[in-house]
Amino acid sequence: MPSEESDHESLTSGFARALGVPAGEEIRRYVTTGQGGLPAGATLLAWDANSVHGYVFDTTNATCIRGASTRLREVDATLRRGRYLELAPEQILYAGGGSGMAVLSAANAEATEARLHEIFAEKTRIATCTTAAIPLLQEKEGFQGRVQEVFRALARNRFLTGSDAEASVPFFALRCAVCGHRAAAESVSRVAVPEGRPECEVCRERIETGRASRRDGNEPSDFQDLSDHSEGGFYAVVYSDGNGVGRLLGQLKSPLEYMRVSREIDRLLGTTVRDLAKRYDLTGDDEEAGEDHPRPNRGRPPGRYQLPICGGDDVVAILPGEVALPFARDLVRALQAGADASPVLGGATLGACAGVAVSNVKFPIRHLLTEAEGLLKLAKRRVYRDNVRSSLSFSVITDGSPRAESVTPERWTRAETETLLSGRPYCLEELETFSRRIRVLRNALSDLGKNQLYILLRHAHAGPAQLRSHVLYQIGRREEWRRLVQDLSGRDAGILTDPSACVEAVIPEYGGGE
Ligand SMILES: [Zn+2]
Secondary structure, eight states: OOOHHHHHHHHHHHHHHHHTSOOOHHHHHHHHHSOSOOOTTEEEEEEEESOHHHHHSSSOOHHHHHHHHHHHHHHHHHHHHOGGGTOOGGGEEEEETTEEEEEEEHHHHHHHHHHHHHHHHHHHSSOOEEEEEEEOOOOTTHHHHHHHHHHHHHHHHHHHHOSOOOOOOOTTSOBOTTTSSSBOOEEEOOSSOTTOEEEOHHHHHHHHHHHHOOTTTTOOSSGGGGSSSSSSOEEEEEEEEEESHHHHHHHOOSHHHHHHHHHHHHHHHHHHHHHHHHHTTOSOOOTTOSTTOSSTTSSSOOOSOEEEEEETTEEEEEEEHHHHHHHHHHHHHHHHHHHHHOTTTTTOOOEEEEEEEEEETTSOHHHHHHHHHHHHHHHHHHHHHHOOSOEEEEEEEOTTOOOGGGSOOGGGTSOTTSOOOOOOSEEHHHHHHHHHHHHHHHHHOTTOSHHHHHHHHHHHHTOHHHHHHHHHHHHHHOHHHHHHHHHHHTOOGGGGGOHHHHHHHHSTTSSTTO
């Protein structure tokens, strides 16, 4: 991470260059305080891609999804370098996740906005972006007020420009076999379809890009490769989003703070997700397949995850069903810890929410993504209602499942006196406690399969008294339950003479002792 000093230097020279003036005291002060005047013509430009998800996920083809996401990351990287916009890199405050901000002169604003629209059209053909440029006037709220104004302008312009540039297709046209909705442009021969299949230009380009780039962790080209069984099995979408990021960015006073904080959030997210993927053994890397490996993409086993979206404070990861929930839990925990430890973010309490949708590997990815998004919204609701820092929700989706968003979680529908049978959406601490207890149960009970869990659940549904007698029955009958009670309570065999304490150890928050 560059030091604050060097960021200060670079941003000052960026402002000076934008305005065609020497880097004087006035500019220096504005960069660090956001207060004071700037030479006339100083302009703040912001951009944001429209429907990134629409572009990345309008297909079920894993290579095509990877290619789309690679192309969007190339747009970010190109814009960050500035040259395409005919700006110096020092003028770019931030570029990532399809959005960004730059400082420039009013005279260049229109041409630069046009270049922004052009690069999205060139790289994606269908994804578009919204732009807004406002003068950096002197005002009481300083730079902070200007940032809020440029975001308001962006929202207004987005409403005016609408979403992606999709041409309508005449009913008789041959459709693309990859996305299924655009008109096919040509027949392309692929490994899986040597005789050729109709593909639209957008899909063809995305697949070419996807084939050329296996990216971090050697991302697989078939979702079957990342399912949790060699045939069939389950895969999952984890959709995560930061909490408090918008509020934090809205509070920043100076251009320098804005630049450092938004870059730091982007960096934190990227390193946290990738480190975690390694820890979960999801990347295809092995000992000798490091950066110097002569054939980095061939001969390596494919990784077991895809990272289609990872920018700003947004993550969409596709991974094996069996690890998805623990992965999301640890991701949220690691993001919290990373934010706390970061000197740049120090003091701001940032959290994260995650929606985890698990399903059979044959279930279409875009529906799974929609479900994960619905679950993420439910998790967000928990944050707002109960003022918790981070939260998660999850669901196993089948063809017949109702949409996650159409079902109000039991948490918000039950009467005060009724027992809560599902904790979803969980706050982070609850989910961690829950996982820990399941782990202890698993370790202690040799036969804790689905069947035993269902029996426990059935007794739980029947009420506290019923669950209590089931637990006591098991303790009386089986040695491993007696050990479990001691493990959970941390007490010796003496606890076994106290039925209420035994029940309390197994189900601490569920009517124990009555
Ligand atoms: Zn297509």
